[in-house]
Amino acid sequence: MLSAQLQEFALTRYQSRKAVYGPLWQEIESAIGDCTTDEAVLMRYLYGTMPVRDAGEYTFSVFLSYVRHSLWLRENVPWCRELAEDIFIHHVLYYRINTEEISDCRQFFYEQLQDRIHGMEPEQAVLEINYWCAEHVVYEATDGRTASPMTLFRCGKGRCGEESTFTVTAFRSVGIPARQVYTPRWAHCDDNHAWVEVYLQGKWYFLGACEPEEALNRGWFTVPANRAILIHSRMFSDFGLSQAEECIGQDGLLCYVNHTAFYARTGELAVAVKDESGQPVSGASVAVEILNMAEYYPAATVKTDDTGAARLMIGLGDVRIRAWKDGAFAERQAFPTTATDFSAADSLIELTLHRAAEDPGWPADQWEHTMLRAPQEHPLHTDEETAEQATRKAQRMQAATHIRAQRLAALYDEQLAAAYPEAAELIRVAGENTGELRAFLTRDDNLKRRQLLNSLVIKDGKDLRGEILEDHLSCERGSLPAEIYEQFLLCPRIWLEELTPYRSYIRQYFSQEEKERFVQDPDQIWKYIAEIIDYDSDMDYPTICATPLGCLKLRHGNPLAQKILFAAICRSLNIPARLNPVTQTPEYWRDGAFAVPAGFGAGAAAESGGAIEPDVYAQRAFEPDGEDQAQLAQGEALRTGGSAALVLQATEASEWKYGQTWSISKLEDVRFDTLNYADSSFEQGELELRLDPAVYRLITTRRLPNGDQLAAQRVFRLASGQRKTVEMLLAQADEGDLPVNRQLSDISLQTESGEQIKLSRLTNDRPMLLAFLGVGAEPTEHVLNELLAGASHWNETNTRMLLVLREPAERGNATLGKVLKTLSGIEVCYDPQLACAVAALDMGVDGTRLPVLILLSGGLTGIYACAGYNVGSVELMLRQLTV
Structure with a gap:
């Protein structure tokens, strides 16, 4: 069944891994010896192309489950049997899609779908599977750790990278080739996005993950995508790479x-x-x-x-x-x-x-100005849905929402949340994982159980496992401050790695003599790691790292994995440790402060860019949303650190939002690595940062309504002991770049009491944000999260907001509920007469692309509008209010 070319490719790649798989090689070889001929070829292919860390994290049987299921599909499913071998290998067989935790899940997904798509043609099956996906998963903003497809099935919510991983898994489980496609960064607005492509009858088609349409090559993101700088996908080898597709290049093994x-053009x-x-x-x-x-x-x-x-x-x-x-x-x-x-x-x-x-004469240490133009709109996929398709989709989506909501509501354990209020948010997101939480919390009266859960981020409630948490209860507080003990000793999470029972493993791994030496001098831990753990970037997936267990098993791990291992060994030996939240430097607690291990950075391998996948928000560090921010508050200010001081001065403190209007990065070898000062703020017009002696780059940017950016950068050198002051500079937009005034029609809306009311009766001389929302869909979810992030700024403006929903059922959306609770001056109405289309037309935007945001200066005068996916639009409107 498998070609000689594939057999040779698989064997060559597999044998090239013998040295790196050293501790596991004989075990893998023995297991392959028990496989059939075709199974052996595909197992060698996987072990020869997978990120090396995966071999140390997952058992042989997990990978074999993917091989056996794909071979069964190849033999029994006509549309899979007809595929070219390279398409089958890359887009049906392959087990990894993103940075998700890997589990034996393909058979499970197949069993969920087989009856539903029985007798369908491939295209019809694709559309139907996406409705099934929507019945089980909906968008929710979250942190950068990619939950597995099984986790998403059990909890029902995830960000775009997780939704697309889930959907690709569903397609591959029934033999339909699928891949995750993404834009690493938009050009016209902040953030990024991921979606799905499927391969049918020799062509690739796109669709939104868990966002069904009645036809392929449709999705709310088609307009943003035609303004993208780059859209690409990844494969884990170049076997049989089609000449019809442009290979950008390779990064490690990708x-x-x-x-x-x-x-796009x-x-x-x-x-x-x-x-x-x-x-x-x-x-x-x-x-x-x-x-x-x-x-x-x-x-x-x-x-x-x-x-x-x-x-x-x-x-x-x-x-x-x-x-x-x-x-x-x-x-x-x-x-x-x-x-x-x-x-x-x-x-x-x-x-x-x-x-x-x-060069001692470099850098120039002066502000340099530039303007970066975003691509203009030029849609390439312009097919519009018919009225019949729109009606059918609306009905099916309403049914899918009802199915999903009922299922998740039945899984919520209200009594457990009431009994453990500090864990209420973890319980809220847990879904089917609630049983794990309940069993762990109620096993005995050990106070550490509550403290341990409180140390985790909200998302951990979706997939934490009781037996792993039990392993992390065995530590002693002693005289440590409570926040240091809970966050940096008791807590099992160090960064975005998978949680494992590393404490017992590490304590058994090292001899008593080694453990005593490490406790006496924690610097020896880093010395040990530097000597023992190898790293080969050509066999790595740069955005995923080994867990402490996997790192020790294979004695292989990228720079981030090595730093996580350092903290894990420290915590296992009752030494508080962490990765510095600004620089990711490993640190351990000593004499009332965190210290960097001696020798760190000397001859270290180049950083791999962190453990966050490029299709998620918060690329440069662990920057969780909402409630997670409070849980990750460190016991000290983020601005403490090195021996030099940088004092930033700003006149308008409200304009300076890290990761939106400014950032600072440090020159590491030949590139600038962005530091994480997401929680910093200017106080009385100043922000002081303690930094290491090095070359740094400040970037400031103002996003214009058309998506262009006015940027400035300043590169400078800091010496040890130096105290440098820099006045922040944010470019001002010309009058021609700002929105113009337009008069809106006096549209009719419906109040929550059912009364029909004209827009003019809801407005006055004060500014107002008129927002037509598509609650539950991804673009609207982003806008709601932006409103939450800017709540304090919004409340200071004394501006009114009119949120217009499509139907009363949307009132129960959790994120919308938080917005209504947190922000002031909000009224809610409904749009049964499709007034959104009229208002959008008046403002010159597309009313079919929700959300539609219109800023009114007073009465019916609109001064700014946007439709669809425009991350940062809320902040842009807030700036318009304060001009």
Whole structure:
């Protein structure tokens, strides 16, 4: 059944892993020996291409379950049997989709779906499966740890990266090739997004995960996608890579495929890299960076060829390109060219590498201004749904919402939440995992049980396991402050890793002599890790890291995994430890303060970019939403740290929001790594940061209503003991960039009491935000979360808000309920007469793309409007109110 080419590829890749799998090699070999011929080929393929850490985290039987299920599909399901081998291997067989925890789940999903799609053609089956997905999962903003498909099934809520992982799993479980597609960063607004593509009859089609439509190549994100700089997917090998798809390049073992041209107008970004003598540099890395969340995010990295050139097709917007090799680097702003712009020779963008980090005359330490243009709207997928399709979809979505809501309501344990109010939010999100919480909390009267749960983030309630938590109760507080004990000793979570019973394993792993030496001198722990744990970036998935157990089993782990292991060993030996919330540096508690282990950073491998997948919010650090923020409050201010002081001065403190209007990054080798000051704020116009001696970059940006950005950056060097003051600079928009006044029609709405009322009766001379919402759908959920994040600023404006829902049932949405409870000046109405379309037309936006936000300056005068996915729109409106 399997080709000779695949057999040879699998064997070669598998044998190349013998050294790194050393401790497990014989065990894997023995298990493969018990497999059938085809099973053995596919197991070798998986072990030869998977992120190395997976081999240390999961048992052979888990991977074998994927192989056996896919082979059964290949033999018994016609549409799977007809697939080309490479499509089958990459998009049906492969077990990993994102950074999710892996479990034996394909058979479970198949059993849920087989009767529902029996007798259907593939396209009809795809549409039906997405309705099934919507019946079980809905969007909810959350942190960057990717929950598994089984976790999502059990809890019913997840962010876009999790929804798409869940949906791809559903498709692959029935033999329909599927992949997760994403834009690492939008250009016209902050944040990013992930969705799904399926392969039918030789072509790829897109759809929104858990967001059903009555036809393929439709979704609320089609308009934002046509403004994207880059849209791509990943595979775990280049086996049989189709020439019809553009391979961007490889990062570790991942192969990235460029899909931008399927969604947006594109142009070629052609870069020529030279050294200081003017000679071309082959093999240099060239990163395409998008300004998003006030940082330059590397969306893709390609290599230069023998002529020193690198090319990439991207959307028609401004980017920053950065090139480096052997410690030398260079960067500049760039715009892709279309075929009619220039000749191929003229369109090359030149970068000359230099060793600026070693130049005492660099940097210039002055503000540099720039404007970055976002791609303009140019939809490529314009098919509109018929009235019949819209009606059918609305009816089916209403039914799906009812099914999901009933199921989740039945799973909520109100009595348990009342008995343990401090764990109420974990219980709320737990779904089917509530039993684990109940069993752990009620096993005995040990106070540590409550404290341990209180140390976790809300999302952990979805998939924590009692037997793992039991392992972490065995620690002693002694004279430690309560917050240090609970957060940095008792707590099993260190970063975004999977929770494991590492304490008992670590205590058994080391000899008594080693443990005593580590306790006496925790610096020896880092020395041990640096000597024992290896790392090969070519066998790694950069955005996922090994757990402490996996790291020790394989003696292999990326830099982040090594830092997590340090903290885990410390906590297992009753030493409080953490990763610094700003820099991710490993630290342990000593003499009333956190200390960095001696030797850390000396000869350390380059950072892999953290453990957060590029299709999630909060890329640079663990930045949870809502209630999680309070739970992660550290016992000290985030601004304490190094031996230099940077004092930032600002006149309008309310304008400065970290990760939105400003950021600061530290030069590490040849790139700037963004620090995490998400919880910082200017007090009386100043913010003091304690930093290590190094080169830093400040970035400020103002997002314009059309999506463009006015940016400024300042690069400077801090010396040990230096105290430097910088006045923050935020560019001001020209009058022509601001919205114009438009008069709205006096539309009719329905009050909560059922009365029909004209909009003019609901407005007065005060400004008002008129928001037509699509409650429960992803764009609206983002807007509601933005309102919660800016609640204090909103309440200061004394502005009214009119939230217009589609139907009364939406009033019960949990996120909407938080908004109504937290923000002042809100009224709720309904739109039975489709007034949204009229108001949107008056303001020149698309009324079919909810949410539609309209800012009224008073009466029926609209001064700003946006429709659909425009992250940051709430803050933009708040700025308009304070101009």
